[in-house]
Amino acid sequence: MSNTTISQQFAQFITTLSFETLPPALIEQAKIRILDSLATAIAARDLPVPAIAAALVGDNRGRATIIGQARTVPAIDAALVNATLVNGRSQDDFLCKSHPGAVTLPAALALAEQEDTSGAELIAAVILGYEIVGRVYLGGPGMVSKFRATGVAGTIAAAAAAARVLKLDAEQTSHALGCAAVFASGFGAGFLTGTAEVKLNVGMACRNGVSAALLARGGATASPLAFEGEAGFYSAMAGTLDDIQYATQGLGERYLLEETVYKEFPVCIFVQTPMTLARELISQRPLPADTTSRITVTVSPSTYAFPGFTNVAPFKSSLHAKVSARFCVAAALLDKPIDDYAFYEHFDAADVLALAERIDLVIDPASKDRVTVSITDGNGSRALEGIEGETLLSSSDKVIAKFRRLTSPILGPKTETVLRDVLRLEHLPNLHDLTALLRD
Structure with a gap:
């Protein structure tokens, strides 16, 4: 049993990790994660939620880039807006119930722009952010679905990444993580109503994490028992300390970034696997033209409990529909363009809504991550089963293709230059040429 606290163990890991000792395959995966996050951010530049976040920044000026804008702003402001951009399309990556790319x-x-940080150190900071977002969740999985993991664990992950870039020492980093634990917040009510606050929560999580690190650099302190203490993070967020050993178990022996899930469709992660199975079923045999088909989607209790998974029409916004298993599976079964962001603006499509009414959502109490989609029609019954997320692990080729598809209409010829720079990121002495390409 370690005599050091969770925040101290995290801080020691964050401050002592050497880029030179990282496995080459992990570095390659981290660059692909960065590329994926940039893809979704660039493609989201005209969406309303990032515009709301950018309006809050006002005329503030600093050295950090807002993706898609010509101006530069203070780091906490860029963190806020860019996080809403990465998360804006609901197409960013996923790990341990959080969207790690959007906060790290x-x-x-x-x-990194402010501190003239190298590309290698940016990679290390991102790897550490992914590690902490996952480990914070593993120490208290009961926080979901009471709280939104990205808003809660994500705040601490952002602080971890920020502390690394700022070169805080172990004590300062422990204080940064403790402050971030206090600043963490967020729940999923907006998924039930299709409103903007759940998207803005991602931006605030990132901003609060950066703020925690900057405050720690300025002398702010936090309880060393911020996570496991009697009045600490896990007592508040998870309601129990039963799982806290998993927050640090095997720290440094495996890297959670390698377990990150890729999102092809711009919808909630919890409907990605049912949609994939549904699409595969109709590729084998399309739905008959009559209206007698009955579809059943069977999932784990935790998936069923996610806010919005059981949403039904009338839908109030595209977000309201994009978390609905019934709407998304119906769209997949009807062979709609489910990989096209613009499709979900048609959340009142009559044929999709009619089929959605014939979809039953069922809980399998024994399942942790199994998903089954079955169809019963005049030709009998057929079903496919999968493990949640198993078809969504990304390859470099998939992400590079996604990057080109999402960004080339916006970046034009700069697309290949950004791609080249990210794929050789560890060789860049600083990020200024790369971030200049990301500005409008």
Whole structure:
């Protein structure tokens, strides 16, 4: 049993990790994660939620880039806006119930510009952010679905990435993580109503994490028992200390970034696997033209409990529909363009809504991550089963293709230059040429 606290163990890991000792395959995966986050951010530049976040920044000026804008702003402001950009399309990556790219890359990138950080150190900061977002969740999985993991664990991950870029020492980093634990917040009510606050929560998580690191650099302190203490993070967020050993178990022996899930469709992660199975079923045999088909989607209790998974029409916004298993599976079964962001603006499509009414959502109490989609029609019954997320692990080729598809209409010829720079990121002495390409 270690005599050091969770925040102290995290801080020691964050401050002592050497880029030179990282496995080459992990570095390659980290660059692909960065590329994926940049893809979704660039493609989201005209969406309303990032515009709301950018309006809050006002006329503030600093050294950090807002993706898609000509101006530069203070790091905490860039972190806020860029996090809403990465998360804006609901197409960013996923790990341990959080969207790690949306909170770690904007935090690290904003401060890297300010601090003249190298590409290698940016990679290390991102790897550490992914590690902490996952480990914070593993120490208290009961926080979901009471709280939104990205808003809660993500705040601490952003602080971890920021602390690394700022070169805080172990004591300062422990204080940064403790402050971030206090600043953490967020729940999923907006998924039930299709409103903007759940998207803005991602931006605030990133901003709060960066703020925690900057405050720690300025002398702010936090309880060394911020996580496991009687009145600490896990007591508040998870309601129990039963799982806290998993927060640090095997720290440094495996890297959670390698377990990150890729999102092809711009919808909630919890409907990605049912949609994939549904699409595969109709590729084998399309639905008959009559209206007698009955579809059943069977999932684990935790998936069923995610806010919005059981949403039904009338839908109030595209977000309201994009978390609905019934709407998304119906769209997949009807062979709609489910990989096209613009499709979800048609959340009142009559044929999709009619089929959605014939979809039953069922809980399998014994399942932790199994998903089954079955169809019963005049030709009998057929079903496919999968493990949640198993078809969503990314390859470099998939992400590079996604990057080109999402960004080339916006970046034009700069697309290949950005791609080249990210794929050789560890060789860049600083990020200024790369971030200049990301500005409008």
